[in-house]
Amino acid sequence: MIVAERLVKEFRLAERKPGLLGSLSTLLTRRHRVVRAVDDVSFEIPAGTKTAYIGANGAGKSTTIKMLTGIMTPTSGRCTVAGLEPYRNRQRNARTIGVVFGQRSQLWWDLSVPDSFRILRRVYDIPEPVYRRNLDLFRELLDIDALGSTPVRQLSLGQRMRAEIAASLLHDPAVLFWDEPTIGLDMVLKDAVRHLVNRAHRELGTTVVLTSHDIADIAAICDSALVVDHGRVVHQGTLKDLLRTADHRSVVFDHRDGTAAGTVRARIETGLPGVRATPDDGGRIRVDYPAGRYTSRQVLTFLLDHFDLADWYAPEPGLEDVLRRIYGRARVPGGTPDGTGRTPDGAA
Amino acid sequence: MTRTLTRYLRLAWFLGGVGLHRLAAYRTDFVLGAGAFLVRVGIQTAVVGLVFRHVPAVGGWSYHEVLFLLGFSLLPRGLDHLFTDQLWELGRKLVQRGEFYRYLVRPVDPLFSLLSERFFHPDGLGELVVGAVLVGYAGSELGLSLSPVQWVLAPVLVLCGALLHTSVKLLFASLSFWTVTSMPAMYAANQVSEFSAYPLDIYHPSLKALLTWVLPFAFTAYVPCVYLLSGGTGLLGWLPVVTAGALALALTVWCRGVNRYEMTGS
Numbered sequence: 001m002i003v004a005e006r007l008v009k010e011f012r013l014a015e016r017k018p019g020l021l022g023s024l025s026t027l028l029t030r031r032h033r034v035v036r037a038v039d040d041v042s043f044e045i046p047a048g049t050k051t052a053y054i055g056a057n058g059a060g061k062s063t064t065i066k067m068l069t070g071i072m073t074p075t076s077g078r079c080t081v082a083g084l085e086p087y088r089n090r091q092r093n094a095r096t097i098g099v100v101f102g103q104r105s106q107l108w109w110d111l112s113v114p115d116s117f118r119i120l121r122r123v124y125d126i127p128e129p130v131y132r133r134n135l136d137l138f139r140e141l142l143d144i145d146a147l148g149s150t151p152v153r154q155l156s157l158g159q160r161m162r163a164e165i166a167a168s169l170l171h172d173p174a175v176l177f178w179d180e181p182t183i184g185l186d187m188v189l190k191d192a193v194r195h196l197v198n199r200a201h202r203e204l205g206t207t208v209v210l211t212s213h214d215i216a217d218i219a220a221i222c223d224s225a226l227v228v229d230h231g232r233v234v235h236q237g238t239l240k241d242l243l244r245t246a247d248h249r250s251v252v253f254d255h256r257d258g259t260a261a262g263t264v265r266a267r268i269e270t271g272l273p274g275v276r277a278t279p280d281d282g283g284r285i286r287v288d289y290p291a292g293r294y295t296s297r298q299v300l301t302f303l304l305d306h307f308d309l310a311d312w313y314a315p316e317p318g319l320e321d322v323l324r325r326i327y328g329r330a331r332v333p334g335g336t337p338d339g340t341g342r343t344p345d346g347a348a
Numbered sequence: 349m350t351r352t353l354t355r356y357l358r359l360a361w362f363l364g365g366v367g368l369h370r371l372a373a374y375r376t377d378f379v380l381g382a383g384a385f386l387v388r389v390g391i392q393t394a395v396v397g398l399v400f401r402h403v404p405a406v407g408g409w410s411y412h413e414v415l416f417l418l419g420f421s422l423l424p425r426g427l428d429h430l431f432t433d434q435l436w437e438l439g440r441k442l443v444q445r446g447e448f449y450r451y452l453v454r455p456v457d458p459l460f461s462l463l464s465e466r467f468f469h470p471d472g473l474g475e476l477v478v479g480a481v482l483v484g485y486a487g488s489e490l491g492l493s494l495s496p497v498q499w500v501l502a503p504v505l506v507l508c509g510a511l512l513h514t515s516v517k518l519l520f521a522s523l524s525f526w527t528v529t530s531m532p533a534m535y536a537a538n539q540v541s542e543f544s545a546y547p548l549d550i551y552h553p554s555l556k557a558l559l560t561w562v563l564p565f566a567f568t569a570y571v572p573c574v575y576l577l578s579g580g581t582g583l584l585g586w587l588p589v590v591t592a593g594a595l596a597l598a599l600t601v602w603c604r605g606v607n608r609y610e611m612t613g614s
Contacts, residue, residue, distance in 0.1 A: 011610065071449045071611050087607075094455040106450035108465065110370065122362050123454055123461075125355075 001047035001175060001207045002068060006077035009038040009063050037063040039231030040077070045224075047174075050201055050208040052218040052239065055228035056327040061211045062101075062179055064228070068209070069099050069177050081175055095124065098173035100164050102180030105152065112149040113163045117170060124171035131170070137199075138166040141192040157184030165193055169200060175207045176200070182217050194220040215320050227326055234326075239319070246317030247325060249296060251287045253303060253312035261285070264307070272302055356460060360467070367468030378470040385474045392418060392545065393482075407549030412489045413577055414547060419482025420576075421545040421569035424509025426475030432514050433469035434462055439521040439534040446612045458606055459518075459599075490577070498576055505575070508591045509568035513541065515594035516563060518602055525605030537563060544569045564590045 012032040038060040045051050055061045066072040068079055070086030070093045078085055086093040099106065107116045121131050138144040142162045152160060161184050168176060176197065182190050198221060200206040212218055218225075218239075225242040227235035235242060255264070261279035268277040268287060275289040289299050296314070303309060371378055396418060400411040409417070442448040442462075451458040494502065520537050523530040540558075544565035548556045560566040560583070567587050574580045 066449070066611050069449075069453055071452045072609065073607055090452050091455045091457065094453050097453065099453045101449065104446055104449065106453065110374070111366070115366065115369075119363065119366065122359060123456055 001049075002043075002045035002079070002081050002209065004041055004043050004064070004068075004077070004079040007038055007041045007064065007067065007074050007079055008036065008076045009060070009067060009072065010075045011035045011037055036231060038067070038074075041228065041231065041233055042077075043226055043233050043236055045207065045209065045226070047207050048201070048205045049224045050197075050222045051210070051224040051226050052222035053209055053211045053226050053228070054218070054323060054326065059228045060231040061228060065177050065179050065209065065211065069097060070094070095171070096174050098168035098171065098176045100161075100168045100176075100178045100181045102161065102164075102183045105160060105164065107152045107160070107163055107167060109153045110151050112151055113144065113147045113155075113166075114149070116152065116163070116167065120167060120170050126171050130172055134166075134170050134172070137196070138169075141196050142166055142189070158186065158189065161185055162189065165196070169196065172200075172204055173206065174204075176209065178208070178210045178212075180212055181210070182212060182214055190214070190217070191220075197221055215323060219319055229326065242322060243317050243319060246322045247291055248288050248321065249291050249299075249314065249317065250289075251296075251299060251303065251312060251314050252284055253287070253307070254284050254310040255307040256310050257308050259307075267306060268302075271306065272299065275299070356456075359456065359460075360464065363464040364467045367466065371468060371470055381471045382474045385471055386478070389418075389422070389478050389482075407547045409547045409549070410490075412486045413573075416483055416486035416490065416492075416577065417547060417569055417573045418545050419479045419484075419486060420506075420573050422475045422479030422482070423506045424513055424568045425541070426472045426479055427506060427510035428472070428513035428517070429469055429475055430472030431467060431469075432463055432517060433472070434466040435514075435517045435521040436531075436534065437466075438462060439524050439530040441529065443524045443609070444529045444612075448609060449611045452606070452609070459602065492577065494576065495579075498579075502572075502576060505572035505587070508587055509572065511591050512564060512568050512594055515591075515598040516541070516565075518598040519594075522598070522602040522605040525609055541565045541568075564594060567591065 011034070013035055014032055037058075041060070041064065053061050053065070063072070067074050068081055068086060070090040073087040080086075081093060082096045084093050084096070086097075107113070108119065111119075117135070120126070126134075135144070142165065144162065144166055147155060147159055147163060150159075152163065155163070161181065165178075165181055168178070178197075182193055185193065194217065197206070197208055201208060208221065210217065210221055222239055225235065225237065225239050226233060227242065235245065257264075259267075261283070264285055265277045265279060268275060268285070272289065272294065274293055275287060278286045278288070280286060287299065287303070300312075303312070393415070396411070396414050399406060400414070404410070406414065438448070451461040454461050456464075516537050517534065520530055520534040523533055527533075540563050543551065543555070543559055548559060548566055548570045551559070556566070559570075566583070567590050571583045571587055574582065575584050
């Protein structure tokens with residue numbers, strides 16, 4: 001459905017020197033620095049998948065989405081959505097896609113939400129039954145009616161986002177591009193939004209591309225993941241595969257020994273160097289071990305040998321941990337890919 | 349082709365309706381805008397009247413002829429104003445704030461999409477009404493009688509004038525794709541257009557040349573009025589050429605700008 005072939009996007013930034021003299025010299029000499037936001041990225045997103053587009057700030061996520069939606073033209077390479085190059089066929093592409101940029105509105109600023117929808121209906125030539133069905137759905141799930149006749153510019157962020165999300169779904173698009181769609185939404189509305197997109201996916205086979213800083217969004221919506229780092233794809237596959245790349249595994253167990261938590265902890269950490277044991281309030285112990293250094297067999301055997309296990313389970317590696325590692329790696333010294341000159345500060 | 353045309357006409361009709369509806373919703377805006385505009389035209393007329401109390405003619409133009417020109421200049425300006433006011437927003441902030449993208453993700457032409465967001469700007473209506481009143485009054489005072497050809501051409505001349513105003517505005521607004529905001533340039537061009545309300549004969553030849561061949565506002569009022577008042581067709585033949593040329597240039601710059609648009613921010 002979506003194909004990117006060696007996609008590159010470079011920006012020319014004017015070099016500015018600090019201070020007054022610097023500003024003056026900027027006026028006279030035009031020196032530019034080229035920043036490569038998307039660096040030779042290739043990927044393919046099959047129809048009917050719900051893909052999380054993951055990467056640290058400045059990894060080139062938004063830039064890629066802007067090329068896929070036809071807003072920006074690549075410096076080189078190409079991408080297609082449903083067989084069309086979006087930036088060359090903007091109007092035809094627009095019928096295929098639904099777009100939300102959480103930070104930017106696409107609604108009519110000084111009109112009410114119902115007025116905006118009436119215009120969208122005409123602009124997209126939405127058939128009456130489809131329009132009715134979707135409006136009913138938005139009423140039920142997003143409480144659109146509550147927005148009433150207030151002009152969009154007077155809505156709160158959460159209210160506006162509900163309208164933006166509804167607007168992106170109104171014409172039953174085949175592909176949804178959602179860039180930070182849930183900012184400003186409370187828990188209930190986030191749930192409603194996730195429900196809405198999953199329903200569109202189930203009933204219409206909608207392909208979804210999502211970026212979000214809310215990991216719960218990704219977990220609740222997506223089945224696939226595309227991880228970009230420094231403008232390059234570093235992982236593509238199912239979300240489950242991504243979780244398997246976690247560099248730590250965990251085991252949680254209960255024991256009947258009556259040994260003090262501190263002793264248990266010391267025994268594990270000396271017996272298995274590099275492993276971390278954390279007692280929780282309920283007397284259970286959580287053991288985190290580096291996946292590359294120990295096999296689960298080694299760890300379990302050690303635990304069985306040393307403790308009288310009453311119960312144990314191995315929780316799935318958290319998406320958060322995996323992403324923290326990805327985001328953290330993006331900020332190793334020397335790498336400030338977004339060009340902001342931010343100092344490396346470890347995990348995101 | 350015809351299907352596309354009917355689609356756009358229907359959309360324009362609908363969005364025009366939305367514009368009129370908004371007019372009613374923002375009545376204070378309307379009243380304030382119309383009031384400020386009336387004051388401006390009132391002062392212009394008063395200045396013209398004042399000048400003519402001391403001299404019988406300026407640059408060969410009588411009082412009522414100047415009034416006719418002043419009124420006529422408002423017609424293309426008003427027509428343009430009515431449909432393209434959103435271009436000011438483009439020059440002012442749409443590129444700067446990364447909001448322009450929304451016209452690129454809709455299944456209509458981006459320029460239409462942009463302009464249709466604010467159809468029927470109230471100031472334009474005021475200009476059309478006041479312009480028509482001034483032209484009617486001055487025309488009858490002059491005992492002007494137009495030939496059939498002039499009657500047919502008059503609306504065409506107004507339309508061409510409006511397209512010229514639109515072209516200049518579009519050109520300068522599109523510069524914002526390179527410079528992020530082009531408000532000062534738009535404002536300057538708009539100031540220059542004010543010269544079109546008076547006879548070009550009173551200006552220095554260099555200004556006259558500027559208004560004819562660089563920012564061709566002469567063709568929005570002066571050239572049509574010379575033709576309507578005296579039948580003189582000196583520069584009239586150039587009018588369609590200049591209009592088409594300006595429009596083509598503006599649309600080219602606009603298209604290039606759209607294609608190099610870089611949506612800022614995340």
